[in-house]
Amino acid sequence: MTAEPRKRGRAQAVRDLKRSLILEAARTIFETEGLDGASLRAIAAEAGYTPAALYFHFESKEAIYAEVLQASLNNLREAVATAVANTNGPAPRLRAAAMAFFKYYADNPRDLDLGFYLFRGGMKPKGLGRERDEQLNAGLAAALLPIAEAARAMGASQEEADLMMVDTFAHAAGMLLLAHTGRIRMFGTSAPGLMERYIDERIGQLERLVGAQAAAPALSFLKSND
Template sequence: MPSPRPRRPRADTPDKRALILEAAAQVFADVGLEGASLRAVAARAGYAPAALYFHFASKEALYAEVLMASLARLGAATIADSDADRCAVTRLKAAAMAFFTYYADHPRDLDLGFYLFRGGMKPAGLGRDRDEALNSALEAALAPIERAAIDLGTSRDEARLLTVDIFAHAAGLLLLLHTGRIRMFGASAPHMMERYITEKTAALLKGTAHADT
């Protein structure tokens, strides 16, 4: 006798929702938002398409929740290294490296976060309210860098620019890392990121020291 098929959780259970989100993350990683459909996610999760509408009205809503979960994990990684009892320099370096390391270790989350579709890199959105919520989550993940810079004596505006600078540098190195292009230079993306953060921190300390004299 063939083994009975395992029963899937009911549509209104947390386990069902978790299965859908896991399947959605896999589908979005494979084909991006543009190539995905609720039908494809349902098939991957082992449910009828109608079952997904119990939880999600559209694939954009589903994508937003998958991305929000990813940003929550990113935020947990950066906040874990921002202990207020540590010096500001250490906190800044740790938070910046935690941001880089998380995406270095989780390339699919990087794809989600930067909306890298098969059609190429281009501006994209999931609707104004969802975009604002997702942007807020990303800002929260980067906030430990900004707070540490302020604690070192820089202005809030300068701290924000430093955060954007670190974000942009990390994005470039992550692109080289995950496409393998970094190898043609014989370089190490983590080492280059560490060196960049050290240089930016030294420049920041030098600038605040001059401001105090």
């Protein structure tokens, strides 16, 4: 390798290191201050740089937040994929995917906070810009996709599988909110236990629905031959 490529390689390594330090510092600030409360000045101070230096790597704090959250969603997707890969059969895969999704956020409450950036300042949604929001939503959907795929493998229609995925996400979000705020204690139960029970009930419902749909053509045939 000549001197020039080595020089470019070192320069790229330095840029990558600075970028990673900025993202690490930004996550710390976002975790404590949220999106609205954070500032580029605070992120820069945490990373050991000047605010102007951040603009060499990111155009805005929203761009930084989007990258921090995307990394979190990538970790979530890997956790769900790993759980599914080690499981055989569509129903067990559905259960494993749903519980892996729940467990990731149960074990990483700060990641859950990052994911709910849309509701900073109350229930009025505030995003990061249309393009970034769409990319982040796609990242979340990719993590949830194994649930729909398992439901399809069980014989559900695409509509039913998508509904299973959405229902699981909504229920998990509610259970996680109760768990992380401590409100679950007033019911004398545990969020993981309730989540497992819900998933098992939904799998049972899906199995009965698919079974009924499979039996319907046969019953129709018998009636037509009476």
